Amino acid sequence: MAAPCVPCGRVLSRRLSHAVRASLCRRPGYWTTSAFDWQTGPRSQLLKLIHTTVVTTKKNAHVSRQQSYTQEFIKKQIEEFNIGKRHLANMMGEDPETFTEEDIDRAIAYLFPSGLFEKRARPIMKHPEHIFPKQRAIQWGEDGRPFHFLFYTGKQSYYSLMHEVYGKVLQLEKHRDPLSEKTEFRDLIGSRWLIKEELEEMLVEKLSDQDYAQFIRLLEKLLTLPCGPAEEEFVQKFRRSITIQSKKQLIEPVQYDGRGLAFSTGTGRRKSATAEAVVYEHGSGKIHVNGVDYLLYFPVTQDREQLMFPFHFLDRLEKHDVTCTVSGGGRSAQAGAIRLAMSKALCSFITEDEVEWLRQAGLLTPDPRIRERKKPGQEGARRKFTWKKR
Amino acid sequence: MAPAPALLTPLLCAGVRRWPGFLQKAALGPAGQNGRMVTGAPAPAVSEPQDSYELQSRILNVPLQHSDFFNVKELFSVKSLFEARVHLGHKAGCRHRFMEPYIFGNRLGQDIIDLDQTALNLQQALNFTAHVAYRKGIILFVSRNRQFSYLIENTARDCGEYAHTRYFKGGLLTNAQLLFGPTVRLPDLIIFLHTLNNVFEPHVAVRDAAKMNIPTVGIVDTNCNPCLITYPVPGNDDSPQAIQLFCQLFQTTINRAKEKRRQMEALHRLQSRDSEGSATSSAPDKSHSP
Numbered sequence: 001m002a003a004p005c006v007p008c009g010r011v012l013s014r015r016l017s018h019a020v021r022a023s024l025c026r027r028p029g030y031w032t033t034s035a036f037d038w039q040t041g042p043r044s045q046l047l048k049l050i051h052t053t054v055v056t057t058k059k060n061a062h063v064s065r066q067q068s069y070t071q072e073f074i075k076k077q078i079e080e081f082n083i084g085k086r087h088l089a090n091m092m093g094e095d096p097e098t099f100t101e102e103d104i105d106r107a108i109a110y111l112f113p114s115g116l117f118e119k120r121a122r123p124i125m126k127h128p129e130h131i132f133p134k135q136r137a138i139q140w141g142e143d144g145r146p147f148h149f150l151f152y153t154g155k156q157s158y159y160s161l162m163h164e165v166y167g168k169v170l171q172l173e174k175h176r177d178p179l180s181e182k183t184e185f186r187d188l189i190g191s192r193w194l195i196k197e198e199l200e201e202m203l204v205e206k207l208s209d210q211d212y213a214q215f216i217r218l219l220e221k222l223l224t225l226p227c228g229p230a231e232e233e234f235v236q237k238f239r240r241s242i243t244i245q246s247k248k249q250l251i252e253p254v255q256y257d258g259r260g261l262a263f264s265t266g267t268g269r270r271k272s273a274t275a276e277a278v279v280y281e282h283g284s285g286k287i288h289v290n291g292v293d294y295l296l297y298f299p300v301t302q303d304r305e306q307l308m309f310p311f312h313f314l315d316r317l318e319k320h321d322v323t324c325t326v327s328g329g330g331r332s333a334q335a336g337a338i339r340l341a342m343s344k345a346l347c348s349f350i351t352e353d354e355v356e357w358l359r360q361a362g363l364l365t366p367d368p369r370i371r372e373r374k375k376p377g378q379e380g381a382r383r384k385f386t387w388k389k390r
Numbered sequence: 391m392a393p394a395p396a397l398l399t400p401l402l403c404a405g406v407r408r409w410p411g412f413l414q415k416a417a418l419g420p421a422g423q424n425g426r427m428v429t430g431a432p433a434p435a436v437s438e439p440q441d442s443y444e445l446q447s448r449i450l451n452v453p454l455q456h457s458d459f460f461n462v463k464e465l466f467s468v469k470s471l472f473e474a475r476v477h478l479g480h481k482a483g484c485r486h487r488f489m490e491p492y493i494f495g496n497r498l499g500q501d502i503i504d505l506d507q508t509a510l511n512l513q514q515a516l517n518f519t520a521h522v523a524y525r526k527g528i529i530l531f532v533s534r535n536r537q538f539s540y541l542i543e544n545t546a547r548d549c550g551e552y553a554h555t556r557y558f559k560g561g562l563l564t565n566a567q568l569l570f571g572p573t574v575r576l577p578d579l580i581i582f583l584h585t586l587n588n589v590f591e592p593h594v595a596v597r598d599a600a601k602m603n604i605p606t607v608g609i610v611d612t613n614c615n616p617c618l619i620t621y622p623v624p625g626n627d628d629s630p631q632a633i634q635l636f637c638q639l640f641q642t643t644i645n646r647a648k649e650k651r652r653q654m655e656a657l658h659r660l661q662s663r664d665s666e667g668s669a670t671s672s673a674p675d676k677s678h679s680p
Contacts, residue, residue, distance in 0.1 A: 138571070139570070139571075140574070140575065143526070144528075144573075144574075144575030145526075145528060145575070146528075146552065146575075149543070149546055149547045149550075149551070149552050149553060150543070150552070150553065150554070151552060152530055152552050152554050152562065152577065153554050153556045154559050154562065154569060155556075159556055163540065163543055166540055167540065170540070
């Protein structure tokens with residue numbers, strides 16, 4: 001390949017080798033060819049290599065590994081990354097100034113196609129701050145005095161945070177109106193507390209479960225007191241918003257056929273049956289499956305009940321017409337597939353709240369159960385051969 | 391003030407082992423410069439290192455000549471201790487055997503601590519704290535009583551020192567190299583505002599400080615063990631007023647000592663500049679008013 005790609009390749013290989021070396025070092029023992037066996041004998045002077053495990057139980061191994069990531073080292077890595085990024089942009093024929101991280105990922109996936117299943121084992125080229133774990137700089141000055149007043153506790157960021165929150169609680173309790181007994185209710189729907197890992201990442205410190213629980217308890221206590229806007233903002237730093245599940249539901253657009261009637265389509269699958277349903281907005285409750293009325297297609301009452309369930313749930317039993325096609329599976333699977341398809345199609349004609357009710361009723365969730373395979377040495381998936389005592 | 395110089399020399403020697411750069415000069419100072427006059431005729435221009443050398447020895451030795459250089463006696467009185475309820479101990483059943491010398495008597499089942507002895511011990515302790523702060527030592531406030539944890543942390547932060555009122559991890563003092571890093575500096579003085587932990591057992595830091603040759607100042611109540619503490623101060627550690635008084639006292643002494651240090655350094659810097667400058671100018675008269 002052309003010359004500019006060589007440094008990029010070196011950068012990549014170095015990054016890859018770092019990742020690989022780090023993953024090797026993490027395992028407690030590794031195979032080496034360290035032992036030699038002398039074959040004693042009159043003529044043999046052969047060296048026979050014996051593979052042995054060497055257990056690395058060096059006492060300060062983790063300390064030395066952490067110390068290897070000095071500030072200069074990280075800076076050098078960042079420089080090399082930037083140079084490599086420019087070379088990569090040149091290679092791909094794009095502008096180096098506006099080469100974003102997604103472009104880097106796409107370029108690497110194109111240049112180094114990998115068939116590995118494990119995504120983290122594939123070649124990556126990321127900014128060093130994503131690869132090397134965040135570490136703390138030295139916590140004390142030249143004279144040896146630590147910078148933070150809670151340094152000797154071991155977990156200075158966590159305890160200083162607790163100290164701060166407790167100070168806020170005391171202040172609010174002092175200024176609270178002693179006569180008012182009502183506790184504040186805040187609309188906390190749509191957000192959740194930080195999880196322990198996120199808090200650890202924020203503080204760059206290891207925490208225990210009890211520490212985390214104490215912290216959340218203290219924040220909740222803060223929320224029961226009348227807070228001002230400053231405290232609200234402070235607490236919001238420790239909350240993350242959660243996407244409401246129902247908003248992710250895809251609602252089919254309403255279509256109009258030749259005669260101007262509104263309808264909507266939906267597909268559904270259950271076991272090995274696939275169904276496609278067309279639900280008309282105005283109708284009289286007729287359901288046709290593969291051209292036949294559902295009373296004839298499904299002689300069993302249970303299957304017909306499955307088909308009626310979405311409409312019965314929303315009190316729209318005789319308001320919609322349905323035409324559907326289904327193939328594969330057995331009678332129960334086909335019924336389940338049609339039910340799912342109908343529910344999905346029905347979403348276009350109902351309100352958002354009703355969609356949420358359908359979702360919570362489980363009508364919009366495809367049933368993931370499939371037939372379990374038969375295993376060797378057994379008669380079926382679970383059934384074993386008859387056990388004979390002798 | 392008999393214990394103070396005797397204890398400071400091991401501190402200096404320990405400092406030499408732990409922190410060679412700064413304290414070594416001070417350790418060599420007393421050998422040569424003891425009898426020198428502080429205010430003398432303008433000396434001829436001496437070489438720079440020798441000048442800073444005697445400067446440092448002057449700054450560090452002069453406070454040691456006085457018994458109460460920082461005048462800590464004026465910060466409290468027996469009456470103020472009484473008003474802060476420092477004399478109230480626990481019930482007679484909780485009494486520790488080694489606290490008996492410090493107890494004045496027993497009233498209606500409650501032990502009363504002898505405030506005369508307290509005043510004496512407190513003066514010694516405050517004087518020692520002031521000297522450590524003057525010599526830029528690291529002071530660590532330790533307590534495991536949750537009622538006053540916030541107050542003590544605030545006190546420590548306000549005087550620029552350190553506090554540890556949380557769960558004390560196993561080898562914090564004895565295994566600090568592993569926990570923090572190879573070049574960590576340990577505290578030079580530990581002040582215990584509560585010697586017992588939450589299960590009424592002696593705090594681990596008392597024993598560990600004794601192991602690591604770190605001097606300790608501690609407020610010992612009638613149920614505490616004063617044995618391993620270098621400067622025990624018998625007093626009440628359960629009333630808010632008493633703890634607030636002690637926090638104020640420690641904060642004032644430390645601030646005072648640091649201020650004094652700044653003044654001395656500024657004064658000596660001025661003096662050395664004057665002596666280097668002109669030969670005819672007389673050295674300014676230095677007054678040691680605390």
